[in-house]
Amino acid sequence: MPRFKLTIEYDGTAFVGWQRQDNGMSVQEALETAVERYCQIKGQVFGAGRTDAGVHALAQVAHVDLPRNDRPEVVANALNAHLRPHLISVLKAEVVDEEFHARFSALERGYEYRILNRRAPAALEAGKVWWIPAPLNADAMHDAAQALVGKHDFTTFRAAECQAESPVKTIDAITITRQAEMIVLTTRARSFLHHQVRNIVGTLRTVGEGKWSARDVARALDARDRAAGGQTAPPTGLYLTHVKYHA
Amino acid sequence: MPRFKLTIEYDGTAFVGWQRQDNGMSVQEALETAVERYCQIKGQVFGAGRTDAGVHALAQVAHVDLPRNDRPEVVANALNAHLRPHLISVLKAEVVDEEFHARFSALERGYEYRILNRRAPAALEAGKVWWIPAPLNADAMHDAAQALVGKHDFTTFRAAECQAESPVKTIDAITITRQAEMIVLTTRARSFLHHQVRNIVGTLRTVGEGKWSARDVARALDARDRAAGGQTAPPTGLYLTHVKYHA
Numbered sequence: 373m374p375r376f377k378l379t380i381e382y383d384g385t386a387f388v389g390w391q392r393q394d395n396g397m398s399v400q401e402a403l404e405t406a407v408e409r410y411c412q413i414k415g416q417v418f419g420a421g422r423t424d425a426g427v428h429a430l431a432q433v434a435h436v437d438l439p440r441n442d443r444p445e446v447v448a449n450a451l452n453a454h455l456r457p458h459l460i461s462v463l464k465a466e467v468v469d470e471e472f473h474a475r476f477s478a479l480e481r482g483y484e485y486r487i488l489n490r491r492a493p494a495a496l497e498a499g500k501v502w503w504i505p506a507p508l509n510a511d512a513m514h515d516a517a518q519a520l521v522g523k524h525d526f527t528t529f530r531a532a533e534c535q536a537e538s539p540v541k542t543i544d545a546i547t548i549t550r551q552a553e554m555i556v557l558t559t560r561a562r563s564f565l566h567h568q569v570r571n572i573v574g575t576l577r578t579v580g581e582g583k584w585s586a587r588d589v590a591r592a593l594d595a596r597d598r599a600a601g602g603q604t605a606p607p608t609g610l611y612l613t614h615v616k617y618h619a
Numbered sequence: 620m621p622r623f624k625l626t627i628e629y630d631g632t633a634f635v636g637w638q639r640q641d642n643g644m645s646v647q648e649a650l651e652t653a654v655e656r657y658c659q660i661k662g663q664v665f666g667a668g669r670t671d672a673g674v675h676a677l678a679q680v681a682h683v684d685l686p687r688n689d690r691p692e693v694v695a696n697a698l699n700a701h702l703r704p705h706l707i708s709v710l711k712a713e714v715v716d717e718e719f720h721a722r723f724s725a726l727e728r729g730y731e732y733r734i735l736n737r738r739a740p741a742a743l744e745a746g747k748v749w750w751i752p753a754p755l756n757a758d759a760m761h762d763a764a765q766a767l768v769g770k771h772d773f774t775t776f777r778a779a780e781c782q783a784e785s786p787v788k789t790i791d792a793i794t795i796t797r798q799a800e801m802i803v804l805t806t807r808a809r810s811f812l813h814h815q816v817r818n819i820v821g822t823l824r825t826v827g828e829g830k831w832s833a834r835d836v837a838r839a840l841d842a843r844d845r846a847a848g849g850q851t852a853p854p855t856g857l858y859l860t861h862v863k864y865h866a
Contacts, residue, residue, distance in 0.1 A: 381742045428743060445738070452740055461742035491692070493699055495628040495708035496675060496747070 373437040377468045380432045383459035385499045389425045406454035411438050420474045420615040426607030433615040435474040480560050480616035485573045486609045487555040502609035508580030510555045514548035516579040516586035527596040531567035575602030620684040624715045627679045630706035632746045636672045653701035658685050667721045667862040673854030680862040682721040727807050727863035732820045733856045734802040749856035755827030757797035763826040763833035764793040774843040778814035822849030
């Protein structure tokens with residue numbers, strides 16, 4: 373059975389997250405149902421990033437083995453047809469060798485977090501941003517975030533339910549920029565802890581508000597204690613933007 | 620009673636359009652209900668553009684007379700609080716003199732139309748674009764659109780239900796550009812006929828597909844016959860982007 377790599381966009385609003393769960397529709401279940409309708413097999417779809425409920429993807433990557441030699445474009449179109457009306461779209465399908473694993477072969481994952489920073493609530497961007505009405509200093513947030521770049525024990529930014537063996541991760545970059553009313557954080561790492569990006573964003577918010585300095589963020593990291601960090605930012609502003617593999 | 624000019628963003632998906640109607644919730648009714656809750660009066664809210672069901676606004680303009688001398692920021696915040704959970708957001712409120720009329724004082728209206736032009740269906744942009752999977756030539760669409768700029772009889776691009784006295788309008792500009800998978804048309808005029816932008820977009824689509832030439836568009840315009848034009852593009856891709864007034 374040929375293995376297909378799928379690049380997938382989705383609006384996470386209506387899903388319980390990437391991973392199959394008993395309490396509602398997941399992106400994985402929707403994809404596996406589409407595979408079943410297309411190929412009449414119960415195929416498992418493996419994703420690179422287990423996004424939470426409400427988290428979106430511009431380019432999640434998954435793989436699945438299919439009992440058909442259809443051209444990749446045919447696979448993408450067929451899955452898209454069977455995915456309706458779910459807001460999941462297969463942007464691209466590619467044949468990969470059987471050593472490719474969407475999760476374990478991934479070299480880098482990228483996320484973006486969007487904050488709508490204006491007095492007026494979100495309308496067109498509702499469910500796609502974190503609305504923060506108080507003015508934030510994006511430059512101060514960017515500067516403070518640099519203390520988190522590199523290899524650290526990220527216990528302060530790790531969800532209690534996190535299943536990773538170690539709290540040590542290496543963040544390759546964090547950039548925070550403002551474009552008019554939108555503040556966008558982008559970050560990349562080989563992998564992230566559960567809620568790591570959202571906990572970082574919630575902590576940087578206090579810097580943006582002027583309540584915390586860059587030094588406070590560095591101190592929170594050093595504390596290795598979730599209670600030393602800021603709130604968990606809501607899932608609505610988070611996007612999985614890319615997953616990198618060996619060419 | 621001071622008159623307030625309101626600049627308003629909305630997601631048109633859930634509304635029957637700007638104008639009050641018996642068959643569902645309109646943006647106007649939602650705003651008037653918010654005014655009533657805020658000021659305990661049945662105030663009428665006048666809008667600059669009567670957008671159709673499903674059409675969005677980045678910056679619709681309206682005016683309303685309120686029996687309160689609250690600061691404009693207070694008015695905007697109060698209306699936003701009472702507007703929830705509708706996806707309507709008052710971006711700005713300003714005091715204007717009583718000669719200001721959102722509709723009749725408008726000097727120019729701007730619209731934008733977004734086409735998602737890729738094989739994969741819309742997911743994150745669902746309800747906010749027109750998805751066209753076949754590749755379109757945006758440059759050819761732009762060139763053909765120039766025949767529509769200027770003062771013309773736009774009967775070919777006018778809805779049967781259009782209530783304007785004359786089909787003659789002056790389009791000041793039409794620009795069509797592509798940014799990756801998104802083709803964006805922007806246009807501005809003092810005013811537009813009912814469905815004019817959507818009928819123009821539907822016609823230009825045939826140019827983008829290579830079925831029609833620029834000359835065919837000019838001929839369709841000259842025919843002054845709705846049947847000579849292309850289909851009406853769906854409302855989902857249309858945004859009212861601005862309304863201009865004397866300073």
